[in-house]
Amino acid sequence: MSVDGSRGLEFIDSNMGKKPLFLCTISYTGTSEIPGLTLAGSNPEVVKFTPAADAELLYYRQCKSIPGVPATPDGVPTPALITLSALKLATIPFFILDAGSAVKPRAPYISVGLQSLAKNITTGHAMELKDVKQVFEYAKLLGRNLSYLCDYLVLGESIPAGTTTASAVLSALGIDARGKVSSSMTDNPHQLKDHVVEQSLKAARISIDKLTADPLLAISKVGDPMIATVAGLVIGAAGKAPIILAGGTQMTAVAAVVSILDARALENVVLSTTPYVTEDPKSDLSWLLKQSGDIPVLAADPGLARSSIIGLQPYGKGLVKEGVGAGGSCLASMLRSSGKITTTDILNEVERSYHEIIGT
Amino acid sequence: MSVDGSRGLEFIDSNMGKKPLFLCTISYTGTSEIPGLTLAGSNPEVVKFTPAADAELLYYRQCKSIPGVPATPDGVPTPALITLSALKLATIPFFILDAGSAVKPRAPYISVGLQSLAKNITTGHAMELKDVKQVFEYAKLLGRNLSYLCDYLVLGESIPAGTTTASAVLSALGIDARGKVSSSMTDNPHQLKDHVVEQSLKAARISIDKLTADPLLAISKVGDPMIATVAGLVIGAAGKAPIILAGGTQMTAVAAVVSILDARALENVVLSTTPYVTEDPKSDLSWLLKQSGDIPVLAADPGLARSSIIGLQPYGKGLVKEGVGAGGSCLASMLRSSGKITTTDILNEVERSYHEIIGT
Numbered sequence: 001m002s003v004d005g006s007r008g009l010e011f012i013d014s015n016m017g018k019k020p021l022f023l024c025t026i027s028y029t030g031t032s033e034i035p036g037l038t039l040a041g042s043n044p045e046v047v048k049f050t051p052a053a054d055a056e057l058l059y060y061r062q063c064k065s066i067p068g069v070p071a072t073p074d075g076v077p078t079p080a081l082i083t084l085s086a087l088k089l090a091t092i093p094f095f096i097l098d099a100g101s102a103v104k105p106r107a108p109y110i111s112v113g114l115q116s117l118a119k120n121i122t123t124g125h126a127m128e129l130k131d132v133k134q135v136f137e138y139a140k141l142l143g144r145n146l147s148y149l150c151d152y153l154v155l156g157e158s159i160p161a162g163t164t165t166a167s168a169v170l171s172a173l174g175i176d177a178r179g180k181v182s183s184s185m186t187d188n189p190h191q192l193k194d195h196v197v198e199q200s201l202k203a204a205r206i207s208i209d210k211l212t213a214d215p216l217l218a219i220s221k222v223g224d225p226m227i228a229t230v231a232g233l234v235i236g237a238a239g240k241a242p243i244i245l246a247g248g249t250q251m252t253a254v255a256a257v258v259s260i261l262d263a264r265a266l267e268n269v270v271l272s273t274t275p276y277v278t279e280d281p282k283s284d285l286s287w288l289l290k291q292s293g294d295i296p297v298l299a300a301d302p303g304l305a306r307s308s309i310i311g312l313q314p315y316g317k318g319l320v321k322e323g324v325g326a327g328g329s330c331l332a333s334m335l336r337s338s339g340k341i342t343t344t345d346i347l348n349e350v351e352r353s354y355h356e357i358i359g360t
Numbered sequence: 361m362s363v364d365g366s367r368g369l370e371f372i373d374s375n376m377g378k379k380p381l382f383l384c385t386i387s388y389t390g391t392s393e394i395p396g397l398t399l400a401g402s403n404p405e406v407v408k409f410t411p412a413a414d415a416e417l418l419y420y421r422q423c424k425s426i427p428g429v430p431a432t433p434d435g436v437p438t439p440a441l442i443t444l445s446a447l448k449l450a451t452i453p454f455f456i457l458d459a460g461s462a463v464k465p466r467a468p469y470i471s472v473g474l475q476s477l478a479k480n481i482t483t484g485h486a487m488e489l490k491d492v493k494q495v496f497e498y499a500k501l502l503g504r505n506l507s508y509l510c511d512y513l514v515l516g517e518s519i520p521a522g523t524t525t526a527s528a529v530l531s532a533l534g535i536d537a538r539g540k541v542s543s544s545m546t547d548n549p550h551q552l553k554d555h556v557v558e559q560s561l562k563a564a565r566i567s568i569d570k571l572t573a574d575p576l577l578a579i580s581k582v583g584d585p586m587i588a589t590v591a592g593l594v595i596g597a598a599g600k601a602p603i604i605l606a607g608g609t610q611m612t613a614v615a616a617v618v619s620i621l622d623a624r625a626l627e628n629v630v631l632s633t634t635p636y637v638t639e640d641p642k643s644d645l646s647w648l649l650k651q652s653g654d655i656p657v658l659a660a661d662p663g664l665a666r667s668s669i670i671g672l673q674p675y676g677k678g679l680v681k682e683g684v685g686a687g688g689s690c691l692a693s694m695l696r697s698s699g700k701i702t703t704t705d706i707l708n709e710v711e712r713s714y715h716e717i718i719g720t
Binding site for chain 2: 019021059091093094095098104106107108109110111112113138139141142145146148149150
């Protein structure tokens with residue numbers, strides 16, 4: 001586990017042995033259909049199935065909406081494999097929250113009632129503002145209720161192309177995220193992303209001043225439903241339950257939105273991800289966090305860099321990196337067991353899951 | 361509070377001060393469109409809005425899908441008023457679970473993925489068997505996860521005409537429920553209900569022997585999605601969390617289904633309702649329970665018989681009686697507060713809610 005500073009240590013201290021609840025928000029943005037932005041699927045046609053398939057994997061240790069499991073075109077499996085292993089080791093309960101996913105999971109899920117699909121942000125009009133407000137308000141109600149049911153909340157996500165929409169929201173909020181967000185690829189396509197963001201902000205035809213004053217408006221122009229939902233969950237649960245934002249650079253967009261709407265809600269929030277994100281030379285999580293929410297980062301290592309399984313080793317080389325709350329669920333697993341569950345235990349369990357679910 | 365026997369007392373003892381989670385399953389059956397079966401709505405057109413409106417009332421203390429609140433044609437308000445008061449007094453967290461309601465609530469809810477509406481049982485084919493199995497399996501998964509999040513579960517329902525479908529399922533399972541189920545009316549329309557049940561079983565064209573061996577098949581012929589869902593929740597949570605079936609005679613159909621599929625799952629289950637049901641001369645909850653699941657009954661009194669509000673007094677005369685987990689949520693409120701919250705406190709809070717929400 002790697003921790004930056006005293007607030008991170010405090011979070012660990014005060015939540016050691018406590019009971020987490022893991023929540024994975026699955027969502028969709030039309031932005032994922034731009035070629036070259038995401039590897040969250042073996043080919044572009046299946047990308048929209050990935051969030052539902054991730055959810056099914058957590059419930060059933062197999063997918064129902066697709067054959068096999070979500071993977072990159074090279075066959076590197078979804079980080080849901082890490083998440084399900086970490087949750088299992090520490091018997092952590094979880095929910096799936098559907099925020100406008102294109103395919104609904106064949107499993108139970110919480111709905112925030114979003115009926116339409118979020119559009120490609122290059123339209124400059126990703127979502128109806130009333131829909132953004134609705135999912136945000138519903139998520140606040142949920143966050144409040146969920147905060148009574150656990151000692152702390154772990155909020156993950158599965159939304160292909162989510163780093164691009166996050167970059168656009170950060171930019172809309174005055175944070176120059178160019179070249180800073182992470183990617184499921186080893187070779188982060190920053191140029192393409194920056195171009196998409198620039199195009200989106202231009203198409204939105206609205207001044208950055210107006211957007212920084214109204215982050216829900218910014219989401220409606222160039223964001224995605226995941227950001228609105230997780231921001232709502234944080235604000236709803238704030239003051240009642242500590243929160244782990246379980247994700248990479250996407251979560252800095254959430255932190256930025258919360259910080260504008262209700263800065264105090266970030267007081268007991270940390271971001272937790274994998275070392276594949278925190279040590280990524282091609283993105284800058286820590287800079288983004290300083291600009292967006294200034295919350296501590298805790299990296300939890302699932303150990304895949306030293307896996308004997310060829311299909312898992314690419315994580316150590318910066319492929320996939322994070323998703324489905326993988327890093328945060330590892331941290332929660334370690335915390336829940338008061339440190340008894342280690343990186344080696346998680347790696348072993350991920351390898352067992354790999355053999356069981358994917359084969360040899 | 362009125363308790364029948366030692367197992368009920370044991371349940372109270374062991375859950376005193378503990379943390380409940382309330383879950384209200386909202387659902388629909390085409391049976392509710394048969395004139396004269398239900399008073400859960402001021403007129404037949406709005407009956408299908410009642411479950412969604414009940415859910416909204418719990419979240420917002422006002423409805424969004426209808427003006428005002430659900431009420432009988434005479435203006436006696438929904439038992440959701442009791443539930444929201446009891447939940448508020450003891451700060452009990454809750455979820456809405458949608459099991460095929462005709463109108464979705466304008467609030468967050470958990471989905472078990474049921475897309476189609478359950479038909480009038482007189483067709484003899486209320487639901488696709490695969491749909492019954494799906495909601496049952498999803499509810500089991502949910503029940504297991506929910507059982508980790510609380511000390512005990514309180515399972516309520518809102519489904520107009522649910523006592524008729526319950527009666528049909530009980531009959532299909534070999535329990536002669538004729539003249540025994542409760543009603544939202546003072547004048548229980550037993551003749552009409554018995555006729556509907558008889559017609560339904562005839563239309564199902566299948567022997568009772570086959571149905572008693574397969575309660576999910578029985579539900580698919582003459583039942584409703586609420587029964588399949590709550591049965592799944594009970595079986596999923598069994599062995600992990602104690603359960604209060606928060607409802608009247610409808611819950612005996614749930615008990616009957618669980619008792620056939622997994623009798624041990626009933627070991628730590630009680631039924632809790634209002635005295636308007638347990639003391640109803642026109643139905644026989646205790647007999648139905650003996651036949652179905654033999655679980656203890658705990659009646660919790662919201663005190664409406666002695667309300668000074670004319671609109672609430674009819675509860676004491678047997679109108680409405682129960683619904684939205686009213687009785688069970690009163691019990692949970694009393695238990696949560698280790699007995700500090702009494703019938704008088706609940707009555708006072710219901711009256712405050714009445715004045716705030718409905719007016720004078």
